[in-house]
Amino acid sequence: MKVEILSTELIKPYTSTPLSLRHYNISLVDELSPAMNVPTILYYPAEENVTTNSICMHLKKSLSMALARFYPLAGRYMKESFMVDCSDQGAEFVQAQVDIRLDQLIGLGKNVQAELLNCLLPRPVGACDEDTDPLVAVQVSAFACGGYAMGILSSHSIADMSTTSSFVMEWAREAKRLLEGLDHDQDHELSVSPSWNSALLFPGCKLPGLPLGFSRDKENVEDHKIVTKIFSFSNSAILKIREKARLDS
Template identity: 25%
Template sequence: MEVSNQENGGLISVKSLEPIFIQPEKKPYNGTHLLSNLDRAVVAMMKTIYIYNLDGKTSSEAACDVIKQALSKVLVYYYPLAGRLKSNSDGKLFVECIDTEGVPFVEAIANFSIVELGDITVPDTPKFEKFIYEVPGVENILEMPLMTVQVTRFKCGGFALGLTMNHCVADGKAGMEFVNSWAEIARGVPLTTPPVLDNSMFMSGKRSPLDKSPTEKFNIVDISDVSNLESQYQKENTVYKSFSFDQNKLAELKKKAMEEDEGLKYCSSFTVLAALVWRARNQTLKMEPHQKSRLLFTVDIRSKLNTPLPKGFFGNGIVTSECTCTASELSENPFSFAVKMVQNAIKKVNEDYVQSYNDFFENISITIPPPSLTGTLVITSWTRIAFNSADFGWGEASQFGSVEIPKEVCLFSPAGIKETEGVMLILGLPVSAMNTFQELMNKV
């Protein structure tokens, strides 16, 4: 199989071999892995790429063999990834681990070097899709493997590790712990964080949603598109760009918010950036004053429960929280107004909130369509996940990137290797809206 396209005046191609299927080295379990209610809330594929410069330490062919053999060994611990997603009569999902095919593994060869690939921070889906393996002709997520692997060898001797992983099996933190465990086995060292596959604490609801009906409590409702937002994306191409905020810029945003509202004694980098992007995106999309605007984001609950999740918890340890107001409220109030809304949305995520959220998804079936994201900005933060940290024996990844980011999503990513280097936000907007958004970011 060969995938190619015209880039920079030359033919850039990736030639892929037929997939082989990697099974756990030994059969650790023969049954089913039940998914929790929190797992069922996020049925989507995560597609990521890691770039490794071998610098002559070994050949890319030998590296591919090491990675392949280590995958078979690490799947003994993370056996659900070798299973297949199934749905019961109630439309609830589980993972079947009995005599499944395993994880598809593809070797590929690129006719260009890593330098010619360029920066992979900002998604270029048509190009980056060459570095991941997706089963041809399969669109139903129930028919997709829970994980696929592709190792693409570059002309310069380095390689790209392309992964797809179903979010319903693990969130970003758990997924990266898997990759690090895989890398440790490749290096021949014991696992730093063995996985804990027990998710029984989220298997069934412990109480009914509190205070309000589920749709009101979690705002699981559609927003009317009174500003013709969808037509803007249809009329123009969507372009993706990244914007970096170092510690000085972040400090200025925090200072601005606290000076505007004396009640704000502390602001996190996440709250000020989320508020900034939410307001700027509304402005660039020219939302009508009475347009409802929603900010939706995930909150890691590992340390927010009365009994914290165990170290190495492999599953989804996240819930979503949101804040909603009209476009006019967002634009006419000071910056601190949006910051406080974000803060309050984070603060409400406690034990009761998580259990209510858990109970709500107890009754959700895969056959029920998710609510529309019209008028919604979704923020996913990866700033506390070291995606480039996996060392398979030849050093950490030199680059990391997401293959695609939906148009409603803004990704927060580390701006460098060290946390002190700040935060990078990456998002897509229609061309004219992006020009305005860039002007607003330049004024920050």
């Protein structure tokens, strides 16, 4: 599998962050987080009459809107000060193309190698927490069949998996609003507006993060004795879980 990077740019929040919110101090919980980017990869099948360029334009605009509410994710982490400089430098957005079909990768199942999946991420897992590193980076990789993958990285010093999931859901809502022709400020009753106050609940002590030894340039799984496990859920199993959730309200 060969992945070719076509473009890289920074996406800034739709609205500027007020000066009063310029500095976001991280909490004790964040200080103790491992120094790494948290990776997530989402896969999508091909759509008729939809080009990768149009998808990317749509994603860039909706990402900009989502960053307006999750403004620290568009900043840069100042590790010497244990705070985020929320000056809207932007999230990294990478567009790439892959020379195989999506089903060829998905079909590998549990036999897929982690190195292949790393190629669908915009940067190494260890490339984080320097003044110039984006706190969120996205890579949209178009496969030969027209399907694509979205690789999303978020700095663990700022966002855990729950925060990242909330951010991606808000991004999806903004993307849906654009498709429906709604304004950024319309129909936002379901929008997530986080309270960035974790440092008030768990004041920081300026402790160094947990070093995991990841390289900033590449990921060598064998060097770190990392084990990757894949859990696959069938459609019927997912439907049963959803039905149970509905019954339990």
